[in-house]
Amino acid sequence: MLNTIFAFINAAIIQGTPLLFGATGEIITEKSGNLNLGIPGIMYVGGISGIIGGYIYEHYTEDPNTALCILIPLLSCMLGSLIMTLIYSFLTITLRANQNVTGLALTTFGIGIGNFFGGSLLKFFNESGSISLMDCGAAFKMSLPFADDLGLFGKTFLSFGFLVYLAVIIALVASFILNKTRVGLNLRAVGENPATADSAGINVTKYKYFATCIGGMIAGFGGLYFVMDYTGGAWTNNGFGDRGWLAIAIVIFAIWKPKMSILASYLFGGLYILCVYIPGLSASNKELINMLPYVVTILVLIIISIRKKRENQPPQSLGLSYFREER
Amino acid sequence: MGNVAIELRNISKRFGSVVANKDVNLSVYNGEILSLLGENGSGKTTLMNMISGIYFPDEGQILIDGKEAVISSPKDAFDYKIGMIHQHFKLVDVFSAAENIVLGLENEGKFDINAISKKVQEISDKYGFDIDPRKKIYEMSVSEKQTVEIIKVLYRGANILILDEPTAVLTPQETQKLFKILRSMRDDGKAIIIITHKLHEVLSLSDRVAVLRKGEYIGTVNTAETDEAQLTEMMVGQKIDLNIERSEPENPVDRLEVNNISCVSREGVKLLDDVSFTARSGEILGIAGIAGSGQRELLEAIAGLQHLNDGQILYHNPKTGDVENLRDKTPLQIRELGVRLSFVPEDRLGMGLVGNMDIIDNMMLRSYKKGRTVFVERKAPKELANKIINDLQVVTPSASTPVRRLSGGNVQKVLVGREIAASPTVLMAAYPVRGLDINSSYTIYNLLNEQKKKGVAVIFVGEDLDVLIELCDRIMVIGSGRITGIVDGRTAKKEEIGILMTKTERSDDNE
Numbered sequence: 001m002l003n004t005i006f007a008f009i010n011a012a013i014i015q016g017t018p019l020l021f022g023a024t025g026e027i028i029t030e031k032s033g034n035l036n037l038g039i040p041g042i043m044y045v046g047g048i049s050g051i052i053g054g055y056i057y058e059h060y061t062e063d064p065n066t067a068l069c070i071l072i073p074l075l076s077c078m079l080g081s082l083i084m085t086l087i088y089s090f091l092t093i094t095l096r097a098n099q100n101v102t103g104l105a106l107t108t109f110g111i112g113i114g115n116f117f118g119g120s121l122l123k124f125f126n127e128s129g130s131i132s133l134m135d136c137g138a139a140f141k142m143s144l145p146f147a148d149d150l151g152l153f154g155k156t157f158l159s160f161g162f163l164v165y166l167a168v169i170i171a172l173v174a175s176f177i178l179n180k181t182r183v184g185l186n187l188r189a190v191g192e193n194p195a196t197a198d199s200a201g202i203n204v205t206k207y208k209y210f211a212t213c214i215g216g217m218i219a220g221f222g223g224l225y226f227v228m229d230y231t232g233g234a235w236t237n238n239g240f241g242d243r244g245w246l247a248i249a250i251v252i253f254a255i256w257k258p259k260m261s262i263l264a265s266y267l268f269g270g271l272y273i274l275c276v277y278i279p280g281l282s283a284s285n286k287e288l289i290n291m292l293p294y295v296v297t298i299l300v301l302i303i304i305s306i307r308k309k310r311e312n313q314p315p316q317s318l319g320l321s322y323f324r325e326e327r
Numbered sequence: 328m329g330n331v332a333i334e335l336r337n338i339s340k341r342f343g344s345v346v347a348n349k350d351v352n353l354s355v356y357n358g359e360i361l362s363l364l365g366e367n368g369s370g371k372t373t374l375m376n377m378i379s380g381i382y383f384p385d386e387g388q389i390l391i392d393g394k395e396a397v398i399s400s401p402k403d404a405f406d407y408k409i410g411m412i413h414q415h416f417k418l419v420d421v422f423s424a425a426e427n428i429v430l431g432l433e434n435e436g437k438f439d440i441n442a443i444s445k446k447v448q449e450i451s452d453k454y455g456f457d458i459d460p461r462k463k464i465y466e467m468s469v470s471e472k473q474t475v476e477i478i479k480v481l482y483r484g485a486n487i488l489i490l491d492e493p494t495a496v497l498t499p500q501e502t503q504k505l506f507k508i509l510r511s512m513r514d515d516g517k518a519i520i521i522i523t524h525k526l527h528e529v530l531s532l533s534d535r536v537a538v539l540r541k542g543e544y545i546g547t548v549n550t551a552e553t554d555e556a557q558l559t560e561m562m563v564g565q566k567i568d569l570n571i572e573r574s575e576p577e578n579p580v581d582r583l584e585v586n587n588i589s590c591v592s593r594e595g596v597k598l599l600d601d602v603s604f605t606a607r608s609g610e611i612l613g614i615a616g617i618a619g620s621g622q623r624e625l626l627e628a629i630a631g632l633q634h635l636n637d638g639q640i641l642y643h644n645p646k647t648g649d650v651e652n653l654r655d656k657t658p659l660q661i662r663e664l665g666v667r668l669s670f671v672p673e674d675r676l677g678m679g680l681v682g683n684m685d686i687i688d689n690m691m692l693r694s695y696k697k698g699r700t701v702f703v704e705r706k707a708p709k710e711l712a713n714k715i716i717n718d719l720q721v722v723t724p725s726a727s728t729p730v731r732r733l734s735g736g737n738v739q740k741v742l743v744g745r746e747i748a749a750s751p752t753v754l755m756a757a758y759p760v761r762g763l764d765i766n767s768s769y770t771i772y773n774l775l776n777e778q779k780k781k782g783v784a785v786i787f788v789g790e791d792l793d794v795l796i797e798l799c800d801r802i803m804v805i806g807s808g809r810i811t812g813i814v815d816g817r818t819a820k821k822e823e824i825g826i827l828m829t830k831t832e833r834s835d836d837n838e
Contacts, residue, residue, distance in 0.1 A: 180438065182429070182432070182433060182438045185422075185426055185429070185430060185438065186430065186431060186433075188422075189419050189422070189430050189431075192419045192420070192422075193418075193419050193420075195417060196417040196418060196419055196427075196430070197419075197430065197431065198401060199379070199381065199401045199411070199417045200401065200417070200430040200431030200479075201400065201401045201402030201404075201431040201432075202430070202431040310420065310421050310465050311421055313421075316420070316421075324381065
């Protein structure tokens with residue numbers, strides 16, 4: 001029994017990690033007043049970019065180096081997500097296009113890009129079969145060598161690849177920056193009331209661009225974790241599923257607090273695979289259990305709407321473009 | 328008076344084809360308070376926004392301490408020690424006072440909220456402010472928010488302070504307190520510019536007055552050598568009679584009887600608390616109070632748009648002589664009875680008119696149910712639209728121009744005109760002169776007076792106490808959702824109303 005519970009916790013953390021990257025990225029983005037619904041697409045692109053980088057490296061190298069096996073996919077993932085967020089930022093911040101429409105289009109686009117390269121990457125190199133990056137996958141999966149010696153605790157909490165810990169560290173750092181530094185204060189002001197921020201001498205455009213791009217790159221790591229660590233370097237089309245949308249739901253669940261999003265991500269991760277750990281479920285009941293994360297999100301939305309505590313509300317100008325000379 | 332703190336030379340600014348400022352020349356000295364006087368839309372705020380870096384002038388020079396300055400962003404303005412306190416406060420609601428004050432400051436080392444609070448306290452003590460640095464903005468009163476704004480610019484070491492309509496939202500007592508602080512800052516050697524259109528404030532506070540009219544600079548006079556009549560003439564460009572006529576009510580009878588109504592917001596806050604009063608025909612009942620004290624809820628309750636928890640609203644129908652309880656009726660039924668509401672919200676369009684629709688369509692919003700067929704009836708609304716345009720001198724290219732494109736005053740004429748056209752028996756007008764120039768304001772006052780003479784019970788919610796005292800027969804004061812007193816408009820003093828506005832206890836002598 002105890003073993004099952006710990007196995008479940010372990011699996012919840014694994015499932016929660018891509019969600020945590022996505023949620024942290026989206027929180028940072030939304031704190032600047034940008035509602036980036038392109039995050040699911042950006043996570044797809046983050047994943048496929050990592051695969052492309054890793055594949056090219058493995059293809060042209062006889063004996064792949066472990067450090068490069070991590071570094072190259074990591075950098076190409078960042079580049080891929082950055083390009084995606086730059087498209088979003090240029091459209092919504094500079095051209096002031098509708099954020100929802102742009103975001104949704106970007107998600108469709110990102111999933112398409114992922115599936116296109118996922119299906120055709122091997123053909124470009126005249127190979128057949130399916131994408132499987134053994135060396136990169138192994139490098140990302142590397143865990144502390146002594147983890148297995150630490151018994152159940154070590155197996156449950158220390159047996160992950162480095163991206164799992166990076167997700168937590170990024171969330172904690174994001175929380176610190178947002179709440180305890182001038183940069184964080186300024187960023188929150190931009191999302192709450194850009195006109196105020198502007199009149200206080202804050203460069204609103206710069207903050208929006210930086211927050212959105214950094215947020216997008218963090219979210220991209222979620223896709224990278226999925227393809228490199230979770231599936232061990234393999235790509236299947238649509239394999240990432242709807243995790244990107246769950247990440248956006250977590251932002252609401254965590255009431256825009258990165259620290260809360262750590263717990264929320266693991267909770268949602270657990271709910272995501274709960275059906276596997278409940279024995280004897282029929283197929284239809286499984287689907288009902290799978291619905292839980294979404295039901296919980298709706299409940300949270302209802303609760304924070306009723307409570308109406310000002311600090312728990314979304315950034316006030318979320319989803320709105322800012323134009324200074326408007327009169 | 329000290330040296331010239333800031334000098335403007337031939338400043339011009341255009342927005343598209345609209346000229347907001349044209350060849351403005353102005354100088355302000357250290358240790359003086361300069362009033363910038365002008366009607367709404369005369370370009371006062373635009374001019375000051377150019378000094379504070381929000382806009383950039385198309386032409387002209389700005390000189391600070393004798394040297395030419397380029398102010399292309401608010402940050403540049405801070406560097407030149409210029410601080411502006413905007414009419415609509417630029418504060419982040421969920422931040423504390425201290426957080427708002429240091430917002431945007433980057434070269435100040437570690438972000439230590441305790442040290443910041445201490446410095447805020449020092450500034451407060453120096454000039455006599457009263458503020459808790461840890462209090463959240465959304466918990467503050469309007470006057471406290473303004474204090475935060477002023478400390479914000481002082482914290483940045485501002486030497487030139489610009490205040491945009493600082494008294495618009497204050498009670499007379501709060502205004503006096505603010506003036507005291509401004510005078511102590513002037514004596515400290517700071518240059519202070521206040522933007523206003525209230526003449527008596529200009530005369531009591533400032534050392535010199537600069538007047539703008541339609542974006543053009545008219546002139547500067549010493550306050551000691553001028554009077555209201557001269558300033559008005561400079562401001563409007565013609566002599567106008569500043570007195571509002573007030574006739575004695577003829578045969579007033581009770582028209583609307585509000586008995587002990589209460590209503591509670593979704594968060595459980597009491598918006599209206601046991602409100603009772605009577606509105607009579609042929610009389611203008613003024614409602615005074617700090618913004619957001621329940622004025623809107625009260626009018627909406629009468630119009631049937633607000634859910635009541637308690638009490639009743641009795642309507643004495645002049646046609647049938649029946650007494651009807653409006654609480655049981657739908658907004659449409661209430662409107663058919665002749666109870667009309669024209670509410671001008673802060674954005675001026677939010678309630679009652681649809682900006683993207685033209686004047687005819689906006690007339691139709693009130694009549695679309697009258698048609699006999701499935702098709703809408705366009706003829707009558709069209710006639711009505713043309714009638715309003717003619718009668719009220721609405722400036723518009725045609726009746727089919729989207730309302731959004733009209734200027735504020737014309738939008739308000741359309742809104743008030745439509746409600747009056749339905750020959751109401753009760754006319755509720757909330758902030759009908761909000762943002763209007765003097766001439767348009769007087770057109771609206773005359774309209775209300777005409778309705779009064781026709782025997783309509785007029786309820787007028789106003790911001791300017793001077794106008795309320797001149798226009799209304801009785802003035803009801805509302806504070807935190809309670810009626811704190813009803814005074815006679817002919818004998819009331821402004822200070823008396825001011826005290827009632829801030830009073831938290833309910834008075835027992837409600838009439």
